[in-house]
Amino acid sequence: xxxxxxxxxxxxxxxxxxxxxxxxxxxxxxxxxxxxxxxxxxxxxxxxxxxxxxxxxxxxxxxxxxxxxxxxxxxxxxxxxxxxxxxxxxxxxxxxxxxxxxxxxxxxxxxxxxxxxxxxxxxxxxxxxxxxxxxxxxxxxxxxxxxxxxxxxxxxxxxxxxxxxxxxxxxxxxxxxxxxxxxxxxxxxxxxxxxxxxxxxxxxxxxxxxxxxxxxxxxxxxxxxxxxxxxxxxxxxxxxxxxxxxxxxxxxxxxxxxxxxxxxxxxxxxxxxxxxxxxxxxxxxxxxxxxxxxxxxxxxxxxxxxxxxxxxxxxxxxxxxxxxxxxxxxxxxxxxxxxxxxxxxxxxxxxxxxxxxxxxxxxxxxxxxxxxxxxxxxxxxxxxxxxxxxxxxxxxxxxxxxxxxxxxxxxxxxx
Ligand SMILES: *Cc1c(COP(=O)(O)O)cnc(C)c1O
Numbered sequence: 001x002x003x004x005x006x007x008x009x010x011x012x013x014x015x016x017x018x019x020x021x022x023x024x025x026x027x028x029x030x031x032x033x034x035x036x037x038x039x040x041x042x043x044x045x046x047x048x049x050x051x052x053x054x055x056x057x058x059x060x061x062x063x064x065x066x067x068x069x070x071x072x073x074x075x076x077x078x079x080x081x082x083x084x085x086x087x088x089x090x091x092x093x094x095x096x097x098x099x100x101x102x103x104x105x106x107x108x109x110x111x112x113x114x115x116x117x118x119x120x121x122x123x124x125x126x127x128x129x130x131x132x133x134x135x136x137x138x139x140x141x142x143x144x145x146x147x148x149x150x151x152x153x154x155x156x157x158x159x160x161x162x163x164x165x166x167x168x169x170x171x172x173x174x175x176x177x178x179x180x181x182x183x184x185x186x187x188x189x190x191x192x193x194x195x196x197x198x199x200x201x202x203x204x205x206x207x208x209x210x211x212x213x214x215x216x217x218x219x220x221x222x223x224x225x226x227x228x229x230x231x232x233x234x235x236x237x238x239x240x241x242x243x244x245x246x247x248x249x250x251x252x253x254x255x256x257x258x259x260x261x262x263x264x265x266x267x268x269x270x271x272x273x274x275x276x277x278x279x280x281x282x283x284x285x286x287x288x289x290x291x292x293x294x295x296x297x298x299x300x301x302x303x304x305x306x307x308x309x310x311x312x313x314x315x316x317x318x319x320x321x322x323x324x325x326x327x328x329x330x331x332x333x334x335x336x337x338x339x340x341x342x343x344x345x346x347x348x349x350x351x352x353x354x355x356x357x358x359x360x361x362x363x364x365x366x367x368x369x370x371x372x373x374x375x376x377x378x379x380x381x382x383x384x385x386x387x388x389x390x391x392x393x394x395x396x397x398x399x400x401x402x403x404x405x406x407x408x409x410x411x412x413x414x415x
Contacts, residue, residue, distance in 0.1 A: 070191025074102035145295030281307025
């Protein structure tokens with residue numbers, strides 16, 4: 001009888017999947033040039049400037065402003081929108097914590113809405129229910145690179161007079177009805193952190209079509225300076241959130257390689273979607289009609305443990321890893337509103353949430369009801385990480401074989 005690898009059988013594969021990051025002599029040359037030039041900071045060199053122009057053009061935005069990370073870019077975006085102390089920012093409960101901490105560090109109050117069960121993106125109905133007279137912004141997250149429902153979000157924002165700040169930190173090259181994401185709303189943020197598709201270890205980028213917002217963002221990441229002002233003249237409470245020339249040089253090389261790799265990932269994702277959908281109890285996230293391109297940052301499946309005899313998700317993933325499918329994991333395992341930082345309001349001086357009244361009561365983050373996000377965290381979401389999507393066809397077949405084998409023999413894992 002065929003034994004699962006976790007039960008001592010031979011694994012489907014033992015070779016690793018392609019490594020991440022992908023780099024070659026070009027990154028080395030680009031970094032070397034910067035080092036030899038002696039112009040390591042953006043105030044002396046031209047690499048950051050060029051990256052801002054090229055990245056904005058790539059995302060079809062008028063302006064790009066580099067920043068140290070996706071997190072600092074999101075916070076800068078909220079500040080540039082003029083979000084006031086104690087104003088509410090609606091954030092989906094299923095995202096990286098930075099979507100919410102960016103709001104906290106802008107002295108705003110993140111409030112949470114649930115996600116759509118098919119796309120895991122912000123659910124517009126739940127969004128609308130979360131809005132109060134104190135709401136000033138909405139932060140859709142294009143999770144895994146899948147664009148959120150920007151038409152409905154835009155309509156809701158217009159009706160309530162809210163700013164839309166896109167968390168596009170997983171969505172380089174993603175597009176919604178033919179328009180690249182990032183500057184569909186007022187302003188958007190991207191990340192170049194190590195785990196992302198375009199990386200220099202760390203880094204971030206703001207994009208916007210609004211010149212006033214761009215001007216404020218540029219000042220906020222550069223110590224509150226203005227473009228025409230003197231070096232020691234500071235107009236806003238900004239910080240030093242400048243990207244370095246070394247980072248920009250590396251990111252420029254990565255950006256030049258991006259479309260080729262994106263096509264590979266998209267093709268792999270299409271193949272996995274088709275093949276894994278055939279397995280009872282596994283449903284890849286839906287791709288609605290308004291999605292015209294996705295970055296395929298992650299390949300997320302919904303695991304229905306009922307179809308696997310009640311086998312817990314964690315055990316299913318252990319079995320998958322044992323078959324040689326790595327990195328694959330369960331993704332976010334706590335909805336953001338249940339992070340200890342929010343439950344305990346451990347927010348240092350960013351204390352807008354301590355006395356905040358939401359719907360007639362002192363805000364209590366345990367009180368947000370986001371059952372879909374909850375289920376995604378505990379029972380449902382299975383993530384295949386980005387480098388798996390760079391694999392060749394036979395490697396992709398190993399992924400399908402491993403899932404199919406566990407689906408055939410899950411009873412070996414049930415006590
Ligand atoms: C990575 C990420 C961020 C933060 O980006 P950093 O560059 O790591 O600060 C924010 N939101 C989402 C959804 C992300 O995936």
